[in-house]
Amino acid sequence: MTGQAPRPSRLAGRLVIAAAAMVALVVGGTGGLVLGTELVLGSPEPRDLPDLPPDFPDPSVQYLPGLTVSEVTSSLAGLGFECEELSTWPGAPDLQECLEAGGGGRLSARIEYDSESAVRALITSCYRRAEDTTRRCEDGFQSSVHIALASQPPAAREQARDWVERYAEEVAVIRDGSEVVTRAGEIALTMSVVSFDDGDAVYKLDLRRA
C-alpha cells in the first residue's frame, strides 16, 4: 500500500499527546493569565469625590489669623512707629514699612498683606551695634509677637515669647547667615541674623502663618 504511515508504539503516541497537552496547558494558562490581568476593559467609571473636610486648607492658611492691617499699624503707631506704603511689583503682596520714629531706622517692621483683613506676614528687623547692650531689639521683637499672636491661645503666646527671648539673647546660637524656625500655635516664627565684620548685626524676626 502506498502512503502508509509508520505505526508508532502505543506509548510513543500517548507521550506525544501528553506533551502537546502540557505545552498547550502552559501556553494557554500563561497567556490567559497575562491577558486577564493586563487587558484594559474600558476606563472605569469616574468615582464621586467626597466633600472636603471642614478643616481642609482654605485661603486663610496664608494669613495671620484674626489680624487686620489697621490693627497692626495702630499697634505699631502706639509703640512709636510710623508706617508708609511701599510700591510693589504687580502680583506681589502689598507692603507697609514702619520705622521707629527717631530711632535712626534701627528698628523697623514690615507688613505684607493682600487686603485689609489678609495679613501675610509681620517682619521685624533690628540693627544692633556690637557695643549695644540695651534691650531695644528684644523689646521690638516681643512687641511684634504680641501683635501677631494676639488671637493665639495663651500657651502659644508664652511659648513664642520664651523662644524669641532665648534667640534674641544668644546671638551665637544662630549660625551667621542661617535661621532658626519654630511654631507657636498657628504661627511660624523665623529668626535670622546677618553679622558684619565690626560685630554689628542685623536680626530679623519673621512671623507668618505656619
Added chain:
Amino acid sequence: MVSHSGPEPTDPVLRRHGWHRTLLVALLVAGLTLVGAGGAGFAAGRLLAGGDGPVRCATWDFSRCIPGLDLEAVLETLAERGFECERLEWEGFRELVGDSTESDQCSLGGYRTRFESLDGQVRSVTASVPVLPGVSLTQRQATFLSWVAVLPFSDQPVSAEAASGWLSRQLADGRDGRADIDGYDYSIRYPGQGRRTVVALEVDAGLGGWFR
C-alpha cells in the same frame, strides 16, 4: 488497506491510522487544553486585576493608574477651595504613540499637591506640607495629607481606613515609612537636617502586577 507487519499496536486508533491519527488527536487535545487553560488563566487574571488596587492605564505600556479617579474633578475641587493649579505637559517619545504625560501642581500657602497622569489618568499623587523638625503637624496639615492618602479609595471604606490608619501611625511616629496598601506604593518622607522643609506623602500606582 493496512499492512500488518512488525509488532502490532494494541490501540485500535493507532493501529489503523498510525502517526497521522496520533498527531490529529494530539492537536485536538492541545487545542482543547489551550482553550481551557486560557479561559481559566484569563478568569484568574481578571480576578487578580480586580479588587481595590491600581489598574493598567489605557496606554500602550505597562504603567498603572488609579482607577476612577477623576483628575479634572479633583483639580476643580481644589481650585474652588482657593488652590492655584498649573499644568505641565511633557512632550516626549509618548507623543509618537499619541499619549500625553501631564503633571498638575496645586498649592495654597505651604500646602502642595501634585498629580502625575497619562492621558488624564492619574498615576501618582504627591502631597507636602511645611514642617519643622521636632514639631508635630497641625490638625489641618494632617487632614490635608489624609485627604490625599485616601484618594484612590473614595468608594472603598476598608482600604481607605487602611490608608488613613497607616498615615496617622506614621505621623504619630514622625518617621519615614513605606507601605503597600492594596497594590499602591505609599511612602512618607520627613525632612533631614534642613530647617525649613516639608513632609511629603506619595501614593504611586507604579508598574504593579508582573513588574512590581
